[in-house]
Amino acid sequence: MDPIGGMKIWRVNLSRQSLDIEDVPETWQYLGGRSLLARVLLDEVPPTCEPLGPLNKLVFAPGLLVGHMLSSCDRISVGAKSPLTGGIKESNAGGSTGLHMTNMGMRALILEGQPTQPEWWVVHLSLQGARFDPADDLAGLGVYETARVLLERYGKKVAIALIGPGGEMRLASAGIQNLDKDRVPARINARGGMGAVLGSKGVKAIIFDDASGKKPPITHPDAFKQAQKAYNQALMGHPQIAIYRDYGTAGNARMCDGFGGLPTRNFSSGHFEQVEQISGEYMREILLARGGESEPTHACMLGCTIRCSNIFGGEDGKAIVSPLEYETIGLMGSNLEIASLDTIARMNWQVNDLGLDSIEVGAALGVAAEAGLFAFGDGERALELLDEIRRGTPLGRLLGSGAGMTGKVLGVTRVPVVKNQAMSAYEPRAIKGTGVTYATSPQGADHTAGLTIRAKVDHLDPIGQASLSRTVQINVAGYDSLGACTFAGFGFAAAPESIRDLLNARYDWQVGTDILQVLGREALRLEREFNRQAGFTAADDRLPEFMIHEPLPPHDAVFDVPDEDLDEVFNWL
Amino acid sequence: MVVEVHLHTTLQRVEMGRDRRRLLMELPPGSTLGDVLSQLEIKLEPEHLLLVINGRSAEPEQPLSDGDIIHLIPAISGGS
Numbered sequence: 193m194d195p196i197g198g199m200k201i202w203r204v205n206l207s208r209q210s211l212d213i214e215d216v217p218e219t220w221q222y223l224g225g226r227s228l229l230a231r232v233l234l235d236e237v238p239p240t241c242e243p244l245g246p247l248n249k250l251v252f253a254p255g256l257l258v259g260h261m262l263s264s265c266d267r268i269s270v271g272a273k274s275p276l277t278g279g280i281k282e283s284n285a286g287g288s289t290g291l292h293m294t295n296m297g298m299r300a301l302i303l304e305g306q307p308t309q310p311e312w313w314v315v316h317l318s319l320q321g322a323r324f325d326p327a328d329d330l331a332g333l334g335v336y337e338t339a340r341v342l343l344e345r346y347g348k349k350v351a352i353a354l355i356g357p358g359g360e361m362r363l364a365s366a367g368i369q370n371l372d373k374d375r376v377p378a379r380i381n382a383r384g385g386m387g388a389v390l391g392s393k394g395v396k397a398i399i400f401d402d403a404s405g406k407k408p409p410i411t412h413p414d415a416f417k418q419a420q421k422a423y424n425q426a427l428m429g430h431p432q433i434a435i436y437r438d439y440g441t442a443g444n445a446r447m448c449d450g451f452g453g454l455p456t457r458n459f460s461s462g463h464f465e466q467v468e469q470i471s472g473e474y475m476r477e478i479l480l481a482r483g484g485e486s487e488p489t490h491a492c493m494l495g496c497t498i499r500c501s502n503i504f505g506g507e508d509g510k511a512i513v514s515p516l517e518y519e520t521i522g523l524m525g526s527n528l529e530i531a532s533l534d535t536i537a538r539m540n541w542q543v544n545d546l547g548l549d550s551i552e553v554g555a556a557l558g559v560a561a562e563a564g565l566f567a568f569g570d571g572e573r574a575l576e577l578l579d580e581i582r583r584g585t586p587l588g589r590l591l592g593s594g595a596g597m598t599g600k601v602l603g604v605t606r607v608p609v610v611k612n613q614a615m616s617a618y619e620p621r622a623i624k625g626t627g628v629t630y631a632t633s634p635q636g637a638d639h640t641a642g643l644t645i646r647a648k649v650d651h652l653d654p655i656g657q658a659s660l661s662r663t664v665q666i667n668v669a670g671y672d673s674l675g676a677c678t679f680a681g682f683g684f685a686a687a688p689e690s691i692r693d694l695l696n697a698r699y700d701w702q703v704g705t706d707i708l709q710v711l712g713r714e715a716l717r718l719e720r721e722f723n724r725q726a727g728f729t730a731a732d733d734r735l736p737e738f739m740i741h742e743p744l745p746p747h748d749a750v751f752d753v754p755d756e757d758l759d760e761v762f763n764w765l
Numbered sequence: 766m767v768v769e770v771h772l773h774t775t776l777q778r779v780e781m782g783r784d785r786r787r788l789l790m791e792l793p794p795g796s797t798l799g800d801v802l803s804q805l806e807i808k809l810e811p812e813h814l815l816l817v818i819n820g821r822s823a824e825p826e827q828p829l830s831d832g833d834i835i836h837l838i839p840a841i842s843g844g845s
């Protein structure tokens with residue numbers, strides 16, 4: 193029996209410019225997405241290696257359910273040893289790359305080696321094999337222009353994963369951008385410097401051409417259809433879905449502020465006086481009023497029925513950026529005291545075009561403002577600083593290297609990072625379960641590793657936060673292994689058997705209802721092991737010191753979850 | 766007593782003119798959060814709502830005090 197329906201590992205070597213298509217080793221077969229790439233990295237990458245050197249590998253892995261247009265389930269995980277954290281990294285994105293990969297029969301794509309000459313390449317992958325096209329003419333081009341040229345060159349039907357000038361400069365905040373369903377290159381594997389790793393391999397872009405490919409096989413189509421129906425019904429019936437459709441993630445701004453957990457002025461307050469102007473409610477109003485290309489409701493991938501995304505248009509109705517998400521609004525808005533969605537959207541476009549993580553750069557700018565490099569609230573100066581990154585000046589490169597590095601060089605100690613990765617827009621002193629996630633996740637500070645804000649608990653109370661974070665971290669590591677968007681989790685949580693049924697129908701497996709947690713635990717186990725071998729200890733599972741003793745307005749909260757609780761998060765290992 | 770109520774996403778309303786998401790409510794002493802919900806005719810079941818008083822999650826039975834800041838957030842429990 194072939195438990196994965198003929199799918200293969202594609203291995204591209206950049207030293208030799210070769211492609212090998214291999215069978216999936218037995219121990220990798222039941223894994224997908226985040227758990228699969230953790231297995232690959234632990235098996236093949238020395239944890240102590242130089243992240244930008246030839247020994248590191250970059251892995252693209254679609255989740256286990258990718259390829260069937262199951263609503264909101266076509267996500268990919270991209271991972272490597274991170275140049276930002278020095279540990280393992282998985283960075284997750286939507287868009288069309290995952291679907292193209294599975295249409296081509298790819299269980300995972302592994303990029304390894306490094307060219308000896310400083311040259312840029314486009315790696316073109318199709319069922320005919322791999323081609324390595326010289327791409328020096330694209331060097332220095334922004335993400336949007338690069339995507340336009342590539343779509344002209346390779347046709348409109350391909351999927352593309354590409355980097356911008358940030359990845360070319362190997363900045364630790366550089367991400368990898370994927371096309372959304374409308375071919376806008378803004379679905380980003382943003383976190384942890386994956387774009388720098390792709391840049392270190394001399395690759396400006398990867399083209400996935402799925403011509404004459406086909407959907408991966410389903411062993412029991414009727415059972416699959418039935419499970420799909422159960423999942424869709426649970427998803428569509430869910431009250432939370434309408435909120436995300438109408439307000440997107442930006443709806444979180446007032447929620448976080450209500451809990452006193454909206455990062456403001458470099459994480460010095462949890463309340464932003466002008467939260468109304470950056471709220472999801474206000475954004476929806478202005479987008480509806482502006483019309484034109486503006487769309488408060490937009491899907492990032494084919495088949496998504498939630499459509500949490502948006503197109504943010506300016507006063508003239510012309511698109512400024514798509515999507516404008518809560519994390520960017522928090523880190524580049526309240527965190528910098530910038531209360532104009534238009535300014536935040538322009539900054540977001542710049543950061544996207546540079547191919548950088550808006551969370552990391554927003555946090556770095558907050559630290560820079562604290563150091564006096566610009567005044568909080570000065571959006572024009574913030575945009576000028578982004579231009580420094582584009583020009584590759586030392587100051588620009590510093591900011592592009594992330595909040596941790598910026599704090600070190602500028603002598604600032606209020607630096608919101610764990611494992612050198614910037615926190616996202618949930619203040620851990622006010623949302624303590626998420627603080628536990630920031631502290632302990634093998635990924636570094638990252639809300640997508642286990643956000644607890646929707647749990648009905650007293651977020652200011654330290655008791656019980658570690659076990660809450662544990663549950664959520666396991667579940668999301670499971671969803672990241674399936675390729676399911678967190679918002680798909682609303683449907684799966686209401687119909688948990690559908691995960692088991694979908695997997696068993698697709699692969700002819702006999703897994704039980706706990707498969708989500710089985711996958712999640714395995715992903716976390718492998719990630720922790722990689723980090724352990726890379727030299728991480730319990731001392732790395734801590735929040736920055738200022739959060740332990742500096743009270744955060746408006747509740748004067750400090751992070752007081754005991755260290756012993758933090759050390760118990762992975763107590764099953 | 767007077768409390769400040771912030772209505773989130775689908776709970777905001779049009780008939781209150783410009784200030785549709787934030788309102789001040791005058792309540793008799795001894796009122797609870799549940800009284801606010803019923804006065805505002807909020808149809809969502811409490812389990813589909815995050816109820817927040819002064820930054821802390823609260824239950825409908827909770828008594829209110831003058832100056833309380835209340836957030837009513839349509840959302841569900843469950844960590845992710």
Ligand code: SF4
Nearest residue numbers: 264492496498500677
């Ligand atoms: S819910 Fe949003 S992020 Fe998730 S797949 Fe749909 S549009 Fe993309």
